Amino acid sequence: MLLRKDINTIVIAGAGLMGSSMAQIFAQYGYKVILFDIFEEAIEKGKDLIAINQKASIEEGNITEEQSKQIINNISFSTQVGCFSNADYVIEAIVEKLSVKKKFWEEVSAIAPEDSVLTTNTSGLSITKIAESVKNPERFAGMHWVNPPHIVPLVEVISGDKTVQEAVEIARDLAISIHKKPVIVKKDVNGFILNRLQYAVLREALYIAENGIADLEDVDNVMKYGLGMRYACIGPFETVDLGGLDTFYNVGSYLFADLSNQKEVPDLLKKRYEEKAYGTKTGKGFYDYSNGRGEKVIEKRDKDFIKIAKCLYSDL
DSSP states (O other), X not given: OOOGGGOOEEXXXXXXXXXXXXXXXXXXXXXXXXXXXXXXXXXXXXXXXXXXHHHHHHHTTSSOHHHHHHHHHTEEEEOOGGGGGGOSEEEEOOOSOHHHHHHHHHHHHHHSOTTSEEXXXXXXXXXXXXXXXXXXXXXXXXXXXXXXXXXXXXXXXXXXXXXXXXXXXXXXXXXXXXXXXXXXXXXOOTTTTHHHHHHHHHHHHHHHHHTTSSOHHHHHHHXXXXXXXXXXXXXXHHHHHHHOHHHHHHHHHHHXXXXXXXXXXXXXXXXXXXXXXXXXXXXXXXXXXXXXXXXXXXXXXXXXXXXXXXXXXXXX
């Protein structure tokens, strides 16, 4: 198997929001990237997404125009599956369906060099189940990036039942080489770390809103101006240490029993899903994103994330 220092060419499958964003990060740090998609329209959309992200990075002063040109030069595009034969490292970022991913890996793992490392950017599907379709599954691992991946530092590296430690270490070291902050998920559980924490918070947020305890805006504001600010600097265990384990134990003795433990998708989320109110992508979700507001919200989010990331990166 290759060492991290031997990895030069990275092939990313899926030219959508995640794949396009990953491509420019690797290209920024000198890797040769091939961005693959089966649809030519997706490739063109990926090029547009990269151009938008590059423009924002230049405006924020993160890169110069000359550096941006070099980044673009390091990225090539392909709709031919044969491009995987040139891969030192593969990241799959296609649709989040187990059957689709398994079909993809059955084909691609037979094409990619046997010493290449293979990873999937699934948000929570079982690495072990996907690996059932992978040739030489010991080289296969999860590599979960967080949207938008060209800004957010975190990368979760997940070991499947057959993943060897060497593959995990290569994925971790590769993430470090592009100035990401990788964490190792030692057991292949649904949702890994990030989404288990995220959905625990979401369940309670939905419970609070459904039961009239607070409006959606105020729940969001509690996260943005309270917990979110805290957790951008310190984690939950550090928070307890700094606040006092005795205090958290005493509050937990009555509060844990009162928290939502609902096992089904809450009605507040289910209703909007059934109405196809998917958020910024459809112009309506919990909030209204019509008349171009969605684009402005995404632009503001990215600019705010960049500011936070600069603070976090100063400690990395």
